[in-house]
Amino acid sequence: QVQLQESGPGLVKPSETLSLTCTVSGGSVNSDSYYWSWIRQPPGKGLEWIGHIYYSGSTNYNPSLRSRVTMSVDTSKSQFSLNLNSVTAADTAVYYCARLPYCSGGTCRFKGFDYWGQGNLVTVSS
């Protein structure tokens, strides 16, 4: 059974960098079948896709956050990470990592996010 677990600080000061790591167990990030994603949800609000990374290191970011986001993958540790710099209170949210299936049985198309971490609440405050 695939499991994803976010880890990182729950409190970040304004203008600093938010850093989170997602550890994948029961599966490997070193697979051409999946993209690995970050999604966030401000308290009481809807879901916002932040971006995703492929096992090769190829990334795609939400244009609204692109200037502040960096993602990386460590296949040896089965982890992928998110850095969001210059944070403000508007970045306060629950941050989820999720798996996005892409290729299966020779066919490649994006499906839905099928496995999610439990979420990590990050509050931006001094």
Next chain:
Amino acid sequence: DIQMTQSPSSLSASVGDRVTITCRASQSISDYLNWYQQKPGKPPQLLIYGASSLQSGVPSRFSGSGSGTDFSLTISSLQPDDFATYYCQQSYNSLIFTFGPGTKVDIK
């Protein structure tokens, strides 16, 4: 960007009711439409992908339909465990995935 809208934003229903939630995309997304259920304090759970394919382990009372710009999620007989918020999400534009604003289903 492809904008997603949902209606209604909330609804009240009784156990056993048939419930339908609609989702509309700002441009054609073929069948690249997914549905999620989210309960308070929990991550979303994938229900339907590709507009109408039931995710493994999801009860058959959930079904999805539509293509192009108009989609729907139907719960054939609402169960106590189904009171939650439902989101649609497009995976057509891989440069930016977008979610709908959500539909909250609560008890009448």
